[in-house]
Amino acid sequence: MRAPAIETIQKALADNPKKTTDDPSLSPAGVLLVVYPKDGEYCVLLNKRSQLVEHHKGEISFPGGAVDPEDENLLATAIRETHEEMGVHPDDIEYLGDLDDVKTISNFLIHAFVATIPYPYDFKPSEFEVAEVLEVPISHLRTEASIRSETRLRDGVVRTSPTYVYNGHVVFGATAMVLENFLDVLGDAPI
Numbered sequence: 001m002r003a004p005a006i007e008t009i010q011k012a013l014a015d016n017p018k019k020t021t022d023d024p025s026l027s028p029a030g031v032l033l034v035v036y037p038k039d040g041e042y043c044v045l046l047n048k049r050s051q052l053v054e055h056h057k058g059e060i061s062f063p064g065g066a067v068d069p070e071d072e073n074l075l076a077t078a079i080r081e082t083h084e085e086m087g088v089h090p091d092d093i094e095y096l097g098d099l100d101d102v103k104t105i106s107n108f109l110i111h112a113f114v115a116t117i118p119y120p121y122d123f124k125p126s127e128f129e130v131a132e133v134l135e136v137p138i139s140h141l142r143t144e145a146s147i148r149s150e151t152r153l154r155d156g157v158v159r160t161s162p163t164y165v166y167n168g169h170v171v172f173g174a175t176a177m178v179l180e181n182f183l184d185v186l187g188d189a190p191i
Contacts, residue, residue, distance in 0.1 A: 005042055005191045006096065006116050009035060013097025013114055016185045021101040026109035030071075030078035031064025033099065033112060033182055034088070036119040041137045042191045044179070047085060047125065048132040048169065060134065060171045062178065063088075066108070074111040082115075086133070087124025092117050099181045104174045105154070112178045136166050138191050141183060 034045040051057045063082040071077040075095060082088045099112035125133050140146050141164060148163040150172065162180045164171040171179060 003037060005037070006035075006094075008189050008191060009114065009116075009186065010096045012185050012187070012189055013099075016097075018098045019100040021103060021109055023103065023109060026103060026107055027066055028074060028077075028111065029064060029066050029104075029108045030074035030076075030081065030111050030113065031062040031178065032078040032082045032093070033062055033114045033178060034082065034086075034093075034117055035096075035114065035138070036117050036121070038119055038135055038137075041139050043135040043137050044141070044182075045086065045123075046134040046136055046171065046175070047130045048134065050127075050129055050131045052128050058131070059173070059175070060169050061175050062112070064110070075113050078111070078113050079115075085126050085129050087126075088117055088121065092121070099178060099185065102174045102177045102181075108174075110174055110178065112181070114182065134166065134169060136164075138183075138186075140166060141179060 035042055046060050046062060049057060049059050049061055063085040064078050065081040067077045079090050079093055083090055093115045096114045096116060102110040104110060123133050146164050149160055150163045151158060151160045162176045164176055164179060
């Protein structure tokens, strides 16, 4: 039987109309926000990117990446990338719903999906792509101590965006925007 928290997440996603973006100048990418129970609370799977990857070296991100020609759709991209980066077998991934599209400063259009996996899970992160696996409790992300608001001037425009802090790691940019969207969709739901 599926956990009530997973049912709550799936219902929240279904009740939230996804905001899509159509910008052919951006390269499509798919990311997977994986949520699962660990030690009595629900966590989100993130990784610290290695210094060997092409984009966003050393940054905290969700598993995901650009579309490959063999990918059936963007969900397939996100699942393939989660397998390649984190060693999560596609058969272990249960799709729950979509989040809003996010534009990145590196000219990608991220299509964010939410899924769950059975836990405990034996992650097998890619040595090339992943420097560290992070399992961040949702309860921590919901605290005032974890979130900051950053204001920056970029291309003559003042932009304010969320930033999250966890165990000395700073989550910012598109990853933080996806996290913020996920937390907004959940609202005060008990997870």
